[in-house]
Amino acid sequence: MGSTTSPRHPRRLICLLSTALLLAACQSGKSDDRPGPDVRAMQWRQIPLTELPSAFFGVSARSLVASKDGFLLAVRPQSGRSELYRSTDGLSWKPSRPSAEQMTVDVLAGQDGDVIAGGRLFADGEEVPATMRYRGEGRWRKTELLPDGTSSDVVLATAQGTRGSVVVGHDGGPFEAGSGQKKGRSLRVWGSTRQDAFGPPHEVVCPQWPDQPPEVEALVDEDGFTVWARCRDAWGTSATFTLESSDGETWHKEQRHPAPLAPRADATSPSKGARVGQIVPWKGGYLALGSAESPARTTGALWYSPDGSHWTRATSGEDGFAQSVRVDAAAEYAGTLLAFGTDPAPDGHPPVRTRVWLGTPSGRPAKPIPAKGEGLQAVSGTWSWAQATLKVSREGRFTYRYRVMRDCATDAPPCDDVTTSTWGGIVTGTLAEGPRGAVQGRVSSSNMPEKRHAPGSSVRVTREAYDAVGLSIGPSVVGIFCRPNAYDERCHDVHG
Numbered sequence: 350m351g352s353t354t355s356p357r358h359p360r361r362l363i364c365l366l367s368t369a370l371l372l373a374a375c376q377s378g379k380s381d382d383r384p385g386p387d388v389r390a391m392q393w394r395q396i397p398l399t400e401l402p403s404a405f406f407g408v409s410a411r412s413l414v415a416s417k418d419g420f421l422l423a424v425r426p427q428s429g430r431s432e433l434y435r436s437t438d439g440l441s442w443k444p445s446r447p448s449a450e451q452m453t454v455d456v457l458a459g460q461d462g463d464v465i466a467g468g469r470l471f472a473d474g475e476e477v478p479a480t481m482r483y484r485g486e487g488r489w490r491k492t493e494l495l496p497d498g499t500s501s502d503v504v505l506a507t508a509q510g511t512r513g514s515v516v517v518g519h520d521g522g523p524f525e526a527g528s529g530q531k532k533g534r535s536l537r538v539w540g541s542t543r544q545d546a547f548g549p550p551h552e553v554v555c556p557q558w559p560d561q562p563p564e565v566e567a568l569v570d571e572d573g574f575t576v577w578a579r580c581r582d583a584w585g586t587s588a589t590f591t592l593e594s595s596d597g598e599t600w601h602k603e604q605r606h607p608a609p610l611a612p613r614a615d616a617t618s619p620s621k622g623a624r625v626g627q628i629v630p631w632k633g634g635y636l637a638l639g640s641a642e643s644p645a646r647t648t649g650a651l652w653y654s655p656d657g658s659h660w661t662r663a664t665s666g667e668d669g670f671a672q673s674v675r676v677d678a679a680a681e682y683a684g685t686l687l688a689f690g691t692d693p694a695p696d697g698h699p700p701v702r703t704r705v706w707l708g709t710p711s712g713r714p715a716k717p718i719p720a721k722g723e724g725l726q727a728v729s730g731t732w733s734w735a736q737a738t739l740k741v742s743r744e745g746r747f748t749y750r751y752r753v754m755r756d757c758a759t760d761a762p763p764c765d766d767v768t769t770s771t772w773g774g775i776v777t778g779t780l781a782e783g784p785r786g787a788v789q790g791r792v793s794s795s796n797m798p799e800k801r802h803a804p805g806s807s808v809r810v811t812r813e814a815y816d817a818v819g820l821s822i823g824p825s826v827v828g829i830f831c832r833p834n835a836y837d838e839r840c841h842d843v844h845g
Contacts, residue, residue: 359403381419391663391686392709395477395672395704396718398814402442403835404434405703406815410689413678414459417485420682421445422689423457424703431455431468435487439687440719441709447489453477458509459630459680460569467507467516475500478518480547482508495539502537504578505562510569510630513542513597517565517576519555520831524562536563536578540597551600555580555588566613566628574600577610596658609635609657619652619660629679638688640675647688649673673704681708685716702814721812723786728810728818732830734840736770739830741810749776750828753797774821776802780810787811792822794800801825
């Protein structure tokens with residue numbers, strides 16, 4: 350999570366009442382206390398799922414921060430390693446490849462454009478906790494191994510502020526489903542002042558399930574460093590505590606929860622039915638991200654507080670966050686506000702669906718959301734999936750090629766084997782725009798009409814979520830097609 354200077358300290362009042370010289374001394378450094386956009390009156394518009402990149406299919410947002418040159422986003426797929434993306438406008442995204450590609454980035458934190466990433470680096474045959482700092486233009490500085498880190502350390506949170514940086518991990522990882530093995534039982538906290546190297550970890554007992562990490566939150570502001578944790582294991586042991594430090598080296602445990610983190614610890618609630626999953630420092634205050642529960646349903650929600658104590662639920666516009674079950678991440682860059690949320694797939698099974706909202710501050714014109722729209726222009730081009738390709742011209746001509754397996758009912762072995770399939774099926778035809786932008790037409794020719802692709806069969810091409818298209822011939826759905834070379838679980842093993 351990111352961090353910026355908060356208004357919790359009485360020094361702010363002293364500075365405002367003092368001379369200009371004293372004011373400059375109190376606000377030295379890069380901190381920016383100017384109020385950010387008023388999220389309470391923000392109007393949020395959801396970016397259509399069809400306009401989101403294929404890389405967002407089946408992922409959930411872990412961290413979203415503002416850097417010096419745009420947004421940086423860390424996402425976690427349903428399976429596999431975390432991925433990093435960057436965007437200058439919040440609409441177009443591309444991968445941000447660290448110079449050390451062996452590093453898996455799990456969390457990000459930012460302050461006044463400076464960004465730090467925390468995760469695990471493959472070194473000397475094992476993965477160990479590490480950090481790296483963003484240079485800009487998609488480039489990253491050299492990775493820094495965290496002192497005394499081990500292969501069981503998993504980074505869970507990081508924060509950055511005017512006083513420095515903090516990284517929070519646990520030595521009970523990696524947390525994997527089905528693992529019944531007892532591992533480490535310590536929360537490990539590394540602190541760094543300014544841009545200095547991280548010191549040795551501070552350890553606190555934190556018993557935890559082998560397959561589930563503890564809940565943690567971190568904050569760095571002008572008062573110092575704060576870490577909150579909730580630990581519980583399969584054997585009935587639990588612990589909830591707050592750690593505080595003025596220098597990132599000497600830590601003391603507190604039973605109370607400071608105001609900004611109290612909603613995260615369930616010590617207070619921003620509103621009735623609120624469940625807070627993350628606290629994000631915001632210019633002039635804080636955002637609480639999570640969900641709002643009612644007897645009828647659960648929806649994503651976002652709250653704002655100028656001081657971490659008094660919270661107001663943000664308005665959400667006409668479509669709002671109602672189509673999500675929680676808001677996972679939010680950030681602002683150059684006047685553009687973004688919020689990421691997730692909701693279950695329509696049939697209730699994984700993968701979850703990622704949704705993105707664009708926020709417009711009150712009194713400002715809404716930023717346009719580029720859209721490919723409907724019709725032939727939106728589906729023209731080359732599309733592919735594991736066993737087929739689809740080419741659609743701007744004039745409406747299409748060619749569908751697919752691989753054919755040897756049928757064991759009629760052919761000798763090897764048969765019914767994908768590895769021995771060949772490019773043999775070809776279907777051609779024409780498409781036209783129908784009512785409301787629908788693209789439909791007829792098959793003109795097929796070299797295998799027995800495959801339900803006989804000439805004259807109806808054809809329909811539809812836009813699908815996350816930059817994909819669907820193809821139906823006759824009564825059968827052929828499948829989902831993605832852009833060539835796009836990694837998408839729906840179209841893996843893509844053929845060009």
